[in-house]
Amino acid sequence: MNMRRIGLLIVSAAALLGQGAFAADEEDPLFVKGRSLFGRCRACHAFKPDTRSLSRGPNLWGVVGRKAGTAPGYTEYSQAMLNAQVVWTVETIERYLADPKGFVPGNLMNFIGVPKPDERQALVAYLVKVAGVTAAAPRTTGLKLVKVDDVD
Helix, strand or coil: CCHHHHHHHHHHHHHCCCCCCCCCCEEEEHHHHHHHHHHHCCCCCCCCCCCCCCCCCCCCCCCCCCECCCCCCCCCCCCCCCCCCCCCCCCHHHHHHCCEEEEEECCCCCCCCCCCHHHCCCCCHHHHHHHCCCCCCEEEECCECCCCHHHH
16 A cells, blocks of 8 residues: 555544544654645645634645635635635645645745655645644545535
């Protein structure tokens, strides 16, 4: 089983179990790598509950399950992000991080992306593990997260 698949299984398990049931493990190599990589994001993004968004980017706390362009308190979204029909799931966050300008053309994030799949996976795992997944967030069906309300 490759590392990407193992990482997706870990992140999916966290989403399935919900907030608090899959606590951040400071010794988990995926967590450690994600925390380190998130340092690239801190210049523009806050990542704490009930923290005001930074002027350069929205707070990423609770991003999993949130519709693009809707972070509480952040008002500097591009029209492209406001119009994007994207719900941030493990899959969509990874795709966005791979190619931000290609995934949401016209967005204002001045970031080239994260070209390495293992680094993207670690970042997403870190976001999920630290912030947890609330009841309103997507639930897992296999390796892909989908919003329960959107499933027929």
